[in-house]
C-alpha cells in the first residue's frame with residue numbers, strides 16, 4: 285500500500301516509448317550502461333541484467349557515429365525504449381533519432397549560440413513524440429552563471445536550456461539538475477521544482493562507490509522524494525550497474541513510493557547459525573523485479589528469528605543444522621540449512637500465487 289502522505293508535485297507528462305514520466309506516473313528507475321555502445325553483445329547482456337532486476341529505462345552513451353549505428357542495432361534487437369545520451373552534437377542527436385531512440389538526453393553545452401540547430405531538432409522530436417532530457421550538473425555549468433550560488437546557477441542554467449527547447453516547439457521535456465554535494469542537489473532541485481512544471485529526473489552526480497554513493501543518494505533523493513519532487517531517478521554508482529537499480533528501488537520502497545519485496549535481515553552475532561548475508565543477498569536478487577509488497581525476514585538464530593518471522597509474510601530463523609521456516613507468523617516447518625534457498629524460493633512463489641499478487645518475475 286503506497287503512502288497517501290507523499291503528495292507528488294504536479295507536472296506535465298512525457299512518454300518514453302510505453303514508460304510515462306511525470307503527471308502522476310509511477311516514479312521510474314533508470315540506469316546507464318557502462319559497456320561500450322559499439323559492443324553490441326556486451327550492451328545486450330547488460331540490458332538483460334538490468335531488466336531482470338526491474339530497471340524501467342536504460343540509457344546508452346552515443347559519443348560518435350559508430351555508436352549511433354550500434355544504438356540502432358541494440359534498440360531493434362531488444363525492442364526496448366532506449367535513451368540516447370548525447371553531448372553537444374546535434375548531428376548525433378539526429379542519428380540517434382534515426383536509430384530509434386525514444387528519448388534524447390542532451391548535455392547542452394552553449395545552446396544559445398546554436399539556436400538554429402535546436403529548432404529543427406526540437407520540431408523533429410515533437411513530430412516523433414520523443415522527449416528530451418536537458419539538464420546541467422555542477423561540472424558543466426555555463427561560465428555566465430559564475431558568481432551565483434551553485435544551487436541558483438544550476439537552476440537558472442537548467443531552466444534556460446529547457447526554455448530554449450520549449451520555445452523551439454518541443455513540449456515533452458524532462459529536466460535534470462545534478463550536483464555532487466547532496467545538500468546543494470536538494471536545494472537546487474527545490475528551486476527548480478517551484479518554477480516549472482517539467483517532470484524532474486533526479487540523481488546525485490559523481491556520487492561515488494556503492495558505499496558513499498548510496499549514502500549521498502539516499503540522503504539527497506530521499507529528501508526530495510519525501511517532498512514530492514522527482515519523477516524518474518538514477519542512483520549513479522561507481523560499480524555494477526545492477527546495484528544502481530537495486531539501490532533506487534530500495535529508496536523508493538523506504539519512502540512507500542513503490543512496492544516490492546523487503547528483505548529484513550539481522551546484523552549477525554556469535555549466536556548466528558546460518559549464512560544470513562548470503563541468503564538475504566540471494567533473496568533480494570531473486571525478488572528484485574517483483575513489485576508487490578512482501579516482507580521476508582532472515583535472522584541468524586531462533587532467539588529473535590521466530591519473533592521477527594511472526595511480523596513477516598515469510599521468515600527464516602537459523603538453527604544449528606535445520607532452520608525454522610515461518611509463513612504469516614506461523615511455523616510451517618524445519619528445513620536443513622543447505623536446502624533453505626530452494627525451500628524459500630518455492631514458498632515465495634506459492635505465497636505470491638496464493639495472494640494473486642501478479643507476476644512473479646523470477
Ligand code: SF4
Pocket residue numbers: 550551552553554555556557583584585586587588589
Ligand atoms: S537475530 Fe540472533 S543471530 Fe541475528 S544478531 Fe540477533 S541474536 Fe544474533
